[in-house]
Amino acid sequence: MSEIDRMRRHMDAELRKPGEHPDRSTRITRRTFLHKTFLTGTAVGAGSAAFGWLPLVNTIDMAFGATAQPFKFAWISDTHLYPKSVNTRFVDKAVRAFKEVQAMDPPADFLIFGGDLAQLGDPVELELGNQLLKEVKIKKVFIPGEHDWYLDMGKTWNKLFGQSPWRFDHKGVRIIGLDTVGSAPDYWSAKKMSPKERMDHMSVLDGTVAGAWSGLGNKQLQWLNDALADWPKGSPVIIFSHTPLYEYYPPWNFWVRDWREVHEIVRPYTSVTNIHGHVHQVLYNEIGTMRSIGMLATSWPWPYAPTGVPALTKPMVRVDPGDPFDGVGWGSLSFGAAERIENDYMMWRQDVLAESQVDSGTGDNVNQILSPRIADGMWPY
């Protein structure tokens, strides 16, 4: 049995106890419709296809805890900005998402920026993002991604966007923002890497040199435990994290390494929703009492991992590589009066969700023997 299979079985045995799931009344429906906010049109980027400027919205409705008042917030992440001199394609898409969030009517209560603002952690990139984000005038909260961090170990990020983790209570919901990127085991000192080399290794999704870099670390696990201690067990909790709080596909670092501990901490709470970025794709999962929703990137989509796509995920359509506005977008989440969360994937394409494997790519390459990068083993350190 492979290491991944072993971990998956362990996760299922430990965390999918019979009858245990988030919100006993959870109900998921999906519908696709034109969002009236955008019928007037917003930014139209170069290369957007026929449907590119009319986002068709996909909604996931879920019943939710009884104590929350209705509200709405927006999620944007994974803009991966390069300096404008290298590439304005990602800038165009980030600007478009920021404009669309600002155009939301009624306005969102806040925007959560979920990390990977920059591509190579360059202060020029982070400052560019900071400038572009000024387009959004509503309250903004931030959690970092690994691409924001490993050039200067979060110095510029923290200066511009504040430290994580953080928490606040909003209309009956405890909202928590985690830092799942800043506590990588030291892979650079022994190899005497320059900051740029350290960042380069971190930025390669299928690289092996940076190891299992995503995690909360002991200090933050303790913090999370304390941050929930006084919260009623049946009241809703939303946890924002850059990386998913379960193990989806460790070879691409689609996980946090201490997910078992996270689940131990949130287990007593019956209504926990984790919203994460990093995977650049539509994902939905339930483990124990926590549901996880994976959000779109604005920059580019990742394909689904060869194994481990949660059975509860309704996958998105495989992207057209010729259209930079395909397979990307942002998210709007609202607590309805009927005690539901509505999650709208604001994807700039005609059909968001795939009906068959030929369109989602989730059934691809069942026989493929996957290998870590051969070049990593020969890296000259």
Place this chain on the structure above:
Amino acid sequence: MRLHGKRYVVLGAGAFLLIVGGLAANFGAFAHKAKHSPATLKAFDEVFMEQVRIGDLLFHGDPAMQEEFGVTLSKTGMACAMCHPMSADIHPHEFPKFQEQMNEFATLRDMTNWCIEKPNEGEKIDPNGGAMKALEAYMYWSNRGSKLDPGRH
């Protein structure tokens, strides 16, 4: 390009000597090749894996390797691996096939060049050149075990 051409030749020559060495005495009388020794097979494998390693670096956008081959695989900052981690969603075993984006019947090399030119906004490479062969080696190696299924979409 020069450097890797040379490396290839050196390794190739080594393998060649190993094969024909045993036949030298009656060379000309028989065209049959010699049996493969473990050392021969290892030499062949080393030639292949060196191409995989070079392909891996190109696929991940390594600037030094692109310079050696004189190729510009991207001008957007994107590398192949940024949409295709571990070569995912490439399906080299499904080529040749009708390729939707190109609206034509295409080989893996055709599609590779399309990706370089269109989404990456780079410069098309010689379809029979060293960089293409190395990229192809990496993509096939990353998909070994896959069942040949030409034409599949």
